[in-house]
Amino acid sequence: MSSEDDDSGGYVHRPGGAPGTETTREEPEAVGFGTRGWGLVAVLVLCTLVVPGIIYLDPSVFAAVGIPYTVALLILPLVPAGVLGLTAVWSMTGATRGERED
Numbered sequence: 001m002s003s004e005d006d007d008s009g010g011y012v013h014r015p016g017g018a019p020g021t022e023t024t025r026e027e028p029e030a031v032g033f034g035t036r037g038w039g040l041v042a043v044l045v046l047c048t049l050v051v052p053g054i055i056y057l058d059p060s061v062f063a064a065v066g067i068p069y070t071v072a073l074l075i076l077p078l079v080p081a082g083v084l085g086l087t088a089v090w091s092m093t094g095a096t097r098g099e100r101e102d
Contacts, residue, residue: 036091043087047080 033041054061055076062072 036094040087040091043080043084047077047084051077051080 055073059073060069062076063069067075
């Protein structure tokens with residue numbers, strides 16, 4: 001006894017649709033990153049390479065301005081992380097609204 005022969009009256013999920021019918025789905029066209037995607041990549045590189053590089057190479061860069069060392073180590077990664085979060089939200093709102101950039 002197969003699931004197609006089962007006539008118990010309950011719901012039976014058939015992924016391909018009803019037997020004998022063909023369903024066709026059009027795949028979306030791949031268009032690339034666009035401006036929003038490249039902006040997100042740029043901010044990600046800033047957060048993962050540039051800011052840690054500044055901290056590693058010259059952690060006292062803000063001491064010359066008068067910002068204490070410990071405060072600089074807290075704020076320096078915090079600002080790009082906030083920018084990364086805002087950029088991610090900006091890029092995803094454009095993607096979910098279906099905005100298309102050419």
